[in-house]
Amino acid sequence: xxxxxxxxxxxxxxxxxxxxxxxxxxxxxxxxxxxxxxxxxxxxxxxxxxxxxxxxxxxxxxxxxxxxxxxxxxxxxxxxxxxxxxxxxxxxxxxxxxxxxxxxxxxxxxxxxxxxxxxxxxxxxxxxxxxxxxxxxxxxxxxxxxxxxxxxxxxxxxxxxxxxxxxxxxxxxxxxxxxxxxxxxxxxxxxxxxxxxxxxxxxxxxxxxxxxxxxxxxxxxxxxxxxxxxxxxxxxxxxxxxxxxxxxxxxxxxxxxxxxxxxxxxxxxxxxxxxxxxxxxxxxxxxxxxxxxxxxxxxxxxxxxxxxxxxxxxxxxxxxxxxxxxxxxxxxxxxxxxxxxxxxxxxxxxxxxxxxxxxxxxxxxxxxxxxxxxxxxxxxxxxxxxxxxxxxxxxxxxxxxxxxxxxxxxxxxxxxxxxxxxxxxxxxxxxxxxxxxxxxxxxxxxxxxxxxxxxxxxxxxxxxxxxxx
Amino acid sequence: xxxxxxxxxxxxxxxxxxxxxxxxxxxxxxxxxxxxxxxxxxxxxxxxxxxxxxxxxxxxxxxxxxxxxxxxxxxxxxxxxxxxxxxxxxxxxxxxxxxxxxxxxxxxxxxxxxxxxxxxxxxxxxxxxxxxxxxxxxxxxxxxxxxxxxxxxxxxxxxxxxxxxxxxxxxxxxxxxxxxxxxxxxxxxxxxxxxxxxxxxxxxxxxxxxxxxxxxxxxxxxxxxxxxxxxxxxxxxxxxxxxxxxxxxxxxxxxxxxxxxxxxxxxxxxxxxxxxxxxxxxxxxxxxxxxxxxxxxxxxxxxxxxxxxxxxxxxxxxxxxxxxxxxxxxxxxxxxxxxxxxxxxxxxxxxxxxxxxxxxxxxxxxxxxxxxxxxxxxxxxxxxxxxxxxxxxxxxxxxxxxxxxxxxxxxxxxxxxxxxxxxxxxxxxxxxxxxxxxxxxxxxxxxxxxxxxxxxxxxxxxxxxxxxx
Numbered sequence: 001x002x003x004x005x006x007x008x009x010x011x012x013x014x015x016x017x018x019x020x021x022x023x024x025x026x027x028x029x030x031x032x033x034x035x036x037x038x039x040x041x042x043x044x045x046x047x048x049x050x051x052x053x054x055x056x057x058x059x060x061x062x063x064x065x066x067x068x069x070x071x072x073x074x075x076x077x078x079x080x081x082x083x084x085x086x087x088x089x090x091x092x093x094x095x096x097x098x099x100x101x102x103x104x105x106x107x108x109x110x111x112x113x114x115x116x117x118x119x120x121x122x123x124x125x126x127x128x129x130x131x132x133x134x135x136x137x138x139x140x141x142x143x144x145x146x147x148x149x150x151x152x153x154x155x156x157x158x159x160x161x162x163x164x165x166x167x168x169x170x171x172x173x174x175x176x177x178x179x180x181x182x183x184x185x186x187x188x189x190x191x192x193x194x195x196x197x198x199x200x201x202x203x204x205x206x207x208x209x210x211x212x213x214x215x216x217x218x219x220x221x222x223x224x225x226x227x228x229x230x231x232x233x234x235x236x237x238x239x240x241x242x243x244x245x246x247x248x249x250x251x252x253x254x255x256x257x258x259x260x261x262x263x264x265x266x267x268x269x270x271x272x273x274x275x276x277x278x279x280x281x282x283x284x285x286x287x288x289x290x291x292x293x294x295x296x297x298x299x300x301x302x303x304x305x306x307x308x309x310x311x312x313x314x315x316x317x318x319x320x321x322x323x324x325x326x327x328x329x330x331x332x333x334x335x336x337x338x339x340x341x342x343x344x345x346x347x348x349x350x351x352x353x354x355x356x357x358x359x360x361x362x363x364x365x366x367x368x369x370x371x372x373x374x375x376x377x378x379x380x381x382x383x384x385x386x387x388x389x390x391x392x393x394x395x396x397x398x399x400x401x402x403x404x405x406x407x408x409x410x411x412x413x414x415x416x417x418x419x420x421x422x423x424x425x426x427x428x429x430x431x432x433x434x435x436x437x438x439x440x441x442x443x444x445x446x447x448x449x450x451x452x453x454x455x456x457x458x459x460x461x462x463x464x465x466x467x468x469x
Numbered sequence: 470x471x472x473x474x475x476x477x478x479x480x481x482x483x484x485x486x487x488x489x490x491x492x493x494x495x496x497x498x499x500x501x502x503x504x505x506x507x508x509x510x511x512x513x514x515x516x517x518x519x520x521x522x523x524x525x526x527x528x529x530x531x532x533x534x535x536x537x538x539x540x541x542x543x544x545x546x547x548x549x550x551x552x553x554x555x556x557x558x559x560x561x562x563x564x565x566x567x568x569x570x571x572x573x574x575x576x577x578x579x580x581x582x583x584x585x586x587x588x589x590x591x592x593x594x595x596x597x598x599x600x601x602x603x604x605x606x607x608x609x610x611x612x613x614x615x616x617x618x619x620x621x622x623x624x625x626x627x628x629x630x631x632x633x634x635x636x637x638x639x640x641x642x643x644x645x646x647x648x649x650x651x652x653x654x655x656x657x658x659x660x661x662x663x664x665x666x667x668x669x670x671x672x673x674x675x676x677x678x679x680x681x682x683x684x685x686x687x688x689x690x691x692x693x694x695x696x697x698x699x700x701x702x703x704x705x706x707x708x709x710x711x712x713x714x715x716x717x718x719x720x721x722x723x724x725x726x727x728x729x730x731x732x733x734x735x736x737x738x739x740x741x742x743x744x745x746x747x748x749x750x751x752x753x754x755x756x757x758x759x760x761x762x763x764x765x766x767x768x769x770x771x772x773x774x775x776x777x778x779x780x781x782x783x784x785x786x787x788x789x790x791x792x793x794x795x796x797x798x799x800x801x802x803x804x805x806x807x808x809x810x811x812x813x814x815x816x817x818x819x820x821x822x823x824x825x826x827x828x829x830x831x832x833x834x835x836x837x838x839x840x841x842x843x844x845x846x847x848x849x850x851x852x853x854x855x856x857x858x859x860x861x862x863x864x865x866x867x868x869x870x871x872x873x874x875x876x877x878x879x880x881x882x883x884x885x886x887x888x889x890x891x892x893x894x895x896x897x898x899x900x901x902x903x904x905x906x907x908x909x910x911x912x913x914x915x916x917x918x919x920x921x922x923x924x925x926x927x928x929x930x931x932x933x934x935x936x937x938x
Contacts, residue, residue, distance in 0.1 A: 146683065146686035181672075185675050185679070185680065192658075193658045196657050197658070197697055205650050206646070208699075211696065211698060214615065215696035216694060217614045218655050219607060219655060225766065226685060228666055228684055229666070230746075230749065230750050231762070234759055240755060242739060274710045274714070277698055280698070290703055292776075293694070296695070296779065297691070300693055306811055307811075310765065311686050311690060353823060353824075354826075356824070385861050389858045389859075390858075392854050
């Protein structure tokens with residue numbers, strides 16, 4: 001049975017939580033008095049359904065149902081995890097917690113999306129303060145892995161541990177913030193930059209577009225993969241962090257930023273920024289911008305994944321959690337996935353070369369299954385592809401679910417031949433076929449040689465099985 | 470003849486400039502009294518040679534020579550562009566400028582890498598203040614496109630225009646900073662974040678690694694592609710920027726950051742950060758970290774390039790500048806490029822599927838050449854690949870230069886068949902062959918049909934030429 005999460009408060013953040021839980025196989029119950037909640041969450045869900053599965057090579061779990069409830073008590077019933085994303089008013093949050101705690105499982109995690117309140121403020125006056133933690137996510141919640149997990153001093157260790165397990169399980173990175181502090185960690189940086197950016201616009205130094213370009217063509221690219229300190233460690237060169245600090249240290253006392261000066265939040269400032277933002281991005285609707293953002297994030301996250309670096313490592317780990325063993329059906333389903341945006345051209349069609357990659361991935365799955373896995377390769381043995389023949393029968397688009405059926409058509413000695421059919425999941429149409437001939441090689445001599453016994457036996461067994469069927 | 474640039478002051482920044490200019494085909498003359506300059510620049514160059522060509526699908530221009538000179542006058546002789554990256558001391562910079570201006574072409578751009586000085590400070594007392602601008606780059610200079618171009622009030626318009634043309638030509642994005650201000654634009658943000666980060670470490674709230682994770686698993690990913698304002702515009706939802714500001718505005722007066730408080734730059738603080746940084750990244754050498762950083766940046770930039778977004782658009786534009794027309798040799802060289810890191814597995818070998826992509830790219834070049842270009846496709850006609858046969862003959866690694874020789878083996882009516890040989894540039898070894906059969910289709914009916922006359926004639930002409938050779 002699916003595990004159950006309750007989402008209290010919809011909107012962009014609550015909707016992002018609902019989408020991530022549902023796509024990761026959880027049953028989701030939503031409570032939000034806003035009559036528009038269902039529509040709003042539906043829109044966030046549409047974005048998430050398109051983008052999140054693109055991050056993974058492994059198939060997603062069966063999607064959980066999202067239901068909407070008129071009573072808070074009904075929404076939290078049987079939930080293991082409750083995420084509160086109501087407006088940032090402490091009295092409102094306290095009222096909501098009292099109602100939740102009157103109805104929920106005392107062992108459930110009760111987490112808040114707040115960026116403005118510390119856990120001690122949330123826990124104050126609660127029936128079970130130890131049940132409440134901050135779990136502060138980042139928009140879009142369904143793609144960005146970071147969640148700041150702040151227990152404060154009174155949250156129960158088993159609640160914290162449970163929150164960590166659940167958040168990791170839905171593909172997030174719970175960053176345990178050990179000391180509670182205003183705005184946790186990341187928003188302190190965001191606030192410092194936002195404040196400075198408002199001054200630059202107000203003072204006429206730069207427009208919103210110039211500021212965005214100053215970020216995304218420069219240090220934004222560094223931060224996406226290393227953050228701040230590791231970047232500077234590298235900048236310090238051979239002498240490392242200590243050298244960097246000695247160089248940069250004195251600048252700290254220079255008057256570069258406006259610091260305490262708070263730009264007055266006047267109508268003029270709002271107008272100025274709104275006008276500049278319209279000039280910069282007004283040619284695109286918010287939906288188009290969201291899609292652009294999601295496509296870019298998917299592409300960046302997948303790029304990092306292929307490097308095995310930064311947030312890409314987190315995506316790999318989630319793949320591993322989701323990937324099950326192959327079943328020995330005839331044919332075998334070796335690949336089941338969606339076509340990600342980095343596999344398509346600007347028209348959204350899957351690039352020719354990626355058909356070959358899908359078949360190569362299919363072979364790799366089969367080889368892992370017969371025992372020619374990473375350890376086998378590390379020990380100096382592998383199959384190399386000698387020849388492939390691909391027939392392109394139909395087009396496929398970004399976001400479409402595909403699967404590959406594979407048959408072993410030859411498995412004798414050092415020879416392995418596979419027949420792949422790539423099909424569209426929605427209607428079973430064959431998109432392409434691949435005939436792949438492989439040779440077993442010694443990675444030491446770089447020459448062909450017979451596989452080790454257990455691999456040979458598995459290959460021969462599958463070949464017999466597939467020939468008979 | 471190659472255009473000439475002078476690099477005054479080596480080190481990581483000067484070396485990055487030297488590498489970028491040389492790889493973009495400029496002759497580079499370096500002046501740096503540091504006896505280690507040649508070694509240091511050589512190391513930066515090694516990183517640049519590996520990484521920069523990976524960004525492009527087009528072949529790089531012939532690499533320019535880098536020479537080292539004992540006299541500043543000799544280094545700047547005949548240079549169109551002079552980049553000063555000496556230590557951040559104003560008296561030293563003034564002295565260097567006097568010497569440069571005594572020897573250089575008065576029409577050359579004299580640009581400073583300074584982050585700490587405004588152009589008016591640099592221009593003060595100069596023989597020709599109008600020749601001097603700030604061109605502030607970001608490390609690694611050979612990969613990150615951003616350069617803040619600050620003319621101040623006295624720089625000559627033709628010098629500014631020339632700087633802009635040259636910087637764009639070497640693949641950078643010159644961000645014209647219209648008003649001079651301390652630290653230009655980007656470093657004001659970096660300083661605000663750095664200051665706040667030091668407090669968080671000093672106060673024991675978070676370690677260097679936790680802070681890096683808070684950035685790279687969250688908003689760093691957003692900033693790499695949209696920057697600050699466009700991200701928030703999307704976060705505002707349908708109501709856009711105005712709504713976002715109304716929500717976030719009040720927080721500005723909350724005491725989230727430490728603001729004016731400057732953390733005292735004590736030995737204890739340096740020790741604390743150095744120790745944490747060692748614990749975080751000390752298992753890797755600076756060279757390993759640089760390579761990791763460069764691989765990640767290449768992968769992210771290429772991911773954005775495939776989306777046609779953000780910094781990826783700049784890389785595409787540079788490709789277009791570098792790409793020349795195909796020559797009608799027999800066979801035709803349709804692809805010449807290096808194998809980028811996003812095409813290889815973790816062992817550094819080019820993935821099987823990418824061989825197909827290289828051949829698909831080769832076909833696209835040939836099709837563009839015969840007139841089946843984007844405009845032709847937009848008008849509703851195209852060639853679709855029906856079948857490919859690939860033979861894998863040898864492995865190739867990230868960073869290796871490869872090229873493809875293509876012959877038209879059939880060009881009759883709606884049929885087009887190409888024979889590709891992919892070779893390693895260093896020794897001409899054939900890495901793979903591809904036999905590709907294509908059919909001309911109407912994108913409207915999705916059925917095969919003859920090509921338009923000019924395309925048919927070109928295809929038939931090439932087929933005859935290749936059959937005869």
